[in-house]
Amino acid sequence: MKKILIATTALVATAGFASAEVAISGAAKMGLQYNSEGATKTQVLSSATLVVDMSGETDGGLTFGANMNIIIADNGSVANDDTTVYISGAFGKLSMGAVAEADEVAGLADIGWDGLDVDDVAEAFVGDELGDIDYFEELSIGGHNVNYTYTSGALTFSVSAAMPTGHGADNQDDYAVGVKYTFGDAYVGLGYGDHSYSATYSNSDVEKESAKVTSLFAGGTFGAIKVAAMYSDLSYKYSYYDDSEDLTSKYSASGKAYGVNVAYKMDALTLSMGAAQAKLDGAKQTSFGVGAAYDLGGGATLKGGIASIKDQFDDENAYAEKETRADFGISFSF
């Protein structure tokens, strides 16, 4: 939250150079996590993150930078927790790396300390969360790595895509667009994500699969209350052309997901509530949770939450069909 500014390069910069700087800050957390369906119900979690913010400006007024988050959780290995590089100017902002998916215009906040994934149910079909569902045949939806965002007054327009980072074969197309309109402390947004797979095999068979998602977002801060809501609609299509039999099999399905998050702030204390539901091809997922956060000052916040999650999607988290989750801990920012 708070950034530690390292002395700028003024001392060593050669003449004619604009200032470029590296700012170091950090975050840490320690606490407990509970899951009613775990063989071991209660576990501990601790982590520390080194945050590196690099920024500069060209002679022509373009700003650029990079943000690295280097995390060590439970005294384990050194890991990357999102790294982004960007350049920005009158033309907008172009980012690469751990960019936001443009259709996730305004995701919901999670409930709890480290997070109980209450928001994941509402967000099941938007952004890279769609990739967590094992429902698809060949679609392998990962995070986007290129984002272009243009802001004009109250309107923000974004487009993002997953572009190949190697020269190997690539049968996936994965992009999204989003627009957000801000008025006062409130906003509305519209997102669209398009994910498709298409391959012609050596035996001349053709396989096609697509998931298209339209999403709506609204929210705002009204006095002590902060509200955010979202709705999304998934349209899924699959076809397989068998060349030897000259036959095409088709299949389609649809899904809907929606959710809300409300937070109420009283001085140092913030209470929050989240609820969501998602349906896909007969399966249903629901979540409900409440949480509290107490600001101890100096960058320390005590947080906790409890939630009930019903998960019928066959997703990568392999949750039990219905489970109670809770967490409690303290988060630090340096």
Place this chain on the structure above:
Amino acid sequence: MKKILIATTALVATAGFASAEVAISGAAKMGLQYNSEGATKTQVLSSATLVVDMSGETDGGLTFGANMNIIIADNGSVANDDTTVYISGAFGKLSMGAVAEADEVAGLADIGWDGLDVDDVAEAFVGDELGDIDYFEELSIGGHNVNYTYTSGALTFSVSAAMPTGHGADNQDDYAVGVKYTFGDAYVGLGYGDHSYSATYSNSDVEKESAKVTSLFAGGTFGAIKVAAMYSDLSYKYSYYDDSEDLTSKYSASGKAYGVNVAYKMDALTLSMGAAQAKLDGAKQTSFGVGAAYDLGGGATLKGGIASIKDQFDDENAYAEKETRADFGISFSF
């Protein structure tokens, strides 16, 4: 050793926030390591470590922080060399991550430059060193990850445990307590570690295993001489109940380990000597080594040592039964 303080957040801190800061420092080393039993007897070693110390204070006077050590050895991969998160106040200090095991009240210093593991023989049964011995059936002793320490005057009391970091099955119990009394520049300490495994299998068989270790510590600095000694006693029990035959087989063993380290400081030069012995169920381990360190100033220290180690425990380091080890190098702190 010396810490580089980065400018505090004063410049950007919002009003009412106490100061939180990130301090960056570092360490590095380069030198040679010798082992009489190696196919290649002499090897090189170099490493660099980035040390990140984050600290802050709540409005109510609690202090908190995190310490990350990011090491790269022999130009290899980026690794974590101990990361800890803590919060501290009148109630004591609670740490998570790479915490000290409470029963290792005062371990011995090692001999040599990068270290020849002379102290490991004396420490064989305390802290997480016990996990290096392959003697046990099911016990899998790792480092503790939660430590609570309370200091009142000359008395320091600690308790630590290995708590689960996942929701999977956990048949291990692993905790320790320690107490240390300091008078002048000297100390005495008492530690107790309890490690147990207990499982009831699907065929109703029951397996139980435990290792209990009591340890004593004493040491101090007397003029130019620094002395540290320790003794530990291991009591091991194993039982297996075979349900189909309604029969329980039992087994027990005991171990003893002790050692001493003496250092003599003459201006920039420090000479040191270490000796230790450990016995477990008929097997014996001994170590003896001498070392020297010369402080070059500015954070650079020249160090070296030579040791003779006899290792009859079947431990994870897979040492030869008797080997001569030596190392020589320079250590830097920034």
Place this chain on the structure above:
Amino acid sequence: MKKILIATTALVATAGFASAEVAISGAAKMGLQYNSEGATKTQVLSSATLVVDMSGETDGGLTFGANMNIIIADNGSVANDDTTVYISGAFGKLSMGAVAEADEVAGLADIGWDGLDVDDVAEAFVGDELGDIDYFEELSIGGHNVNYTYTSGALTFSVSAAMPTGHGADNQDDYAVGVKYTFGDAYVGLGYGDHSYSATYSNSDVEKESAKVTSLFAGGTFGAIKVAAMYSDLSYKYSYYDDSEDLTSKYSASGKAYGVNVAYKMDALTLSMGAAQAKLDGAKQTSFGVGAAYDLGGGATLKGGIASIKDQFDDENAYAEKETRADFGISFSF
């Protein structure tokens, strides 16, 4: 390029300590890479690098330090991009870790943004590039990890070697020497690399393999023009003594590689050209490329290049026999 100096330890240094400090800087890049032979021809690349420079000085005037480069590419894992530790004084400079191979006295600059490997053809037999060729039977040439360099006026002498970093078996010998003479803004250099494998097997067979490389370098900056050229000559020998038949089979081969790089600087714009050829045992490799870089100020540089590479060596990069490569992007330094 530009370094951010963190406040020195003056604030916390104990009396009598010379100053040791840790300087943090950074680099980042974002752009596109093209390969005519890729299943996917165009890919994106982004990366951010945290650069940690530690330095200090002993009371006796020796300087020492360590340099760590921690890189995250394409929002992937945290990786080491060269880490070196050194100590330096009147005796010269001793470095360990990611050191320069002494026979690569003055490698050529690459062409393009992230680099199209145009220089790799000229450098095919020098430094650790020789290890990229899969031509050898048992020789496994990696980078050197120890370098000693002594400079006296215009003359710089270096020796480097790959020394074992473990106690396992080692049948390889790998060292190099180099000398460089500088006059005005120009230089000439001479390098020699010796790589050999020798093993006597349990059946008394003896296998020997060696690659010896002599290289010549010349270059300089003449007004707006910067030129660098190099030539190298490889002599390869292989022998296998079959003890059961008392028979030795022998084989030898030779190779030649040479290349040039020319850069022309007009204010913020730099144009560059590179060309090279390498021959080994009947196979041929050629490269030709042109590139441009435009300095935007503030640490940002726009760069691009296009090259044609013919690769008949069976090397680890598994290039197609002939391919067109291009890249275009922006590089940042902080």
